[in-house]
Each structure stands twice: as structure tokens, then as C-alpha cells.
Amino acid sequence: MLDYIVGESALYTPTILKVFKREQGLFATRVPLQIKEVKEFIFEAPYDKTVRIVEGYRAFKTTSCYAGVEQRWVVILSQAAYQRECHTLAKPYLKGNAKEAKAFINLMQQEFSCPNDAEDAN
Numbered sequence: 001m002l003d004y005i006v007g008e009s010a011l012y013t014p015t016i017l018k019v020f021k022r023e024q025g026l027f028a029t030r031v032p033l034q035i036k037e038v039k040e041f042i043f044e045a046p047y048d049k050t051v052r053i054v055e056g057y058r059a060f061k062t063t064s065c066y067a068g069v070e071q072r073w074v075v076i077l078s079q080a081a082y083q084r085e086c087h088t089l090a091k092p093y094l095k096g097n098a099k100e101a102k103a104f105i106n107l108m109q110q111e112f113s114c115p116n117d118a119e120d121a122n
Contacts (some may be wrong), residue, residue: 004028014067021069031073037064041075044115056080 003010005020009030020027031038041062050058056079064071086108112118 017067019068031066035066037066038075042077043072044075045075046114047111048113050077 003026005025005027007027007029009032011027011029012031012035012096019025033039033042045060049059050060053076057076059074059076062073062075064073090104090108107121110118110121112121
């Protein structure tokens with residue numbers, strides 16, 4: 001048997017994960033963003049728990065039990081991806097009036113330590 005299997009995100013399905021668990025196989029793959037737990041980790045990542053990898057990238061380690069399989073995850077956060085997401089989220093707001101657009105842009109430029117602080121800023 002191979003020591004590790006490395007694959008694209010299509011490898012990351014409950015069925016395949018259960019096969020790896022049964023066969024005691026080790027794997028490395030990108031986890032698809034469609035998985036709710038991934039979004040939670042990304043959007044609720046406490047900045048002080050992340051470490052700088054290289055310019056524009058931060059990461060942190062965590063665990064998951066997706067599909068009943070214990071896993072160790074390294075979550076990598078990209079500043080460029082964050083900027084793209086902000087731009088995408090801003091589009092509908094920027095179509096409103098100028099005052100709303102300015103308020104939204106100001107809100108996007110703020111950094112919050114947790115989701116509650118961000119909600120309170122509204």
C-alpha cells in the first residue's frame with residue numbers, strides 16, 4: 001500500500017474518506033469550499049491563531065471529523081482570495097445609493113476580532 005495518496009478536491013467525498021479509514025490510508029487533498037465546516041473555519045478564523053507562511057498567506061492547524069473520519073487540517077488563508085470575496089460581496093451594495101456604498105466600503109476596511117464584533121458594527 002502507498003504511504004500517502006495526494007489528490008484533488010474530487011477525492012474528498014464521504015465514500016472515499018470511509019474507504020481510507022477502513023484501509024487505514026493516509027491522504028492529502030484540498031477540501032472543497034462547499035463543505036459547511038470549511039466555510040466556518042475560514043470565516044471564523046481568529047487572526048491571532050494564524051501564522052504567516054509567505055507574503056499574502058496565513059495558516060492555522062485544526063481538526064475535523066467530517067464523514068466520521070478523524071482528520072488534521074491545515075487551513076490556508078489567502079489575502080488575494082479575501083480581496084476577491086470582498087469585491088464579489090460588495091457588488092450588490094455598490095448598486096445602491098452613494099451613502100450606502102460608502103458605508104459598506106468603510107465597513108469592509110475594518111478588521112474585527114470575532115463575528116460578534118463585526119455584527120455589532122452594523
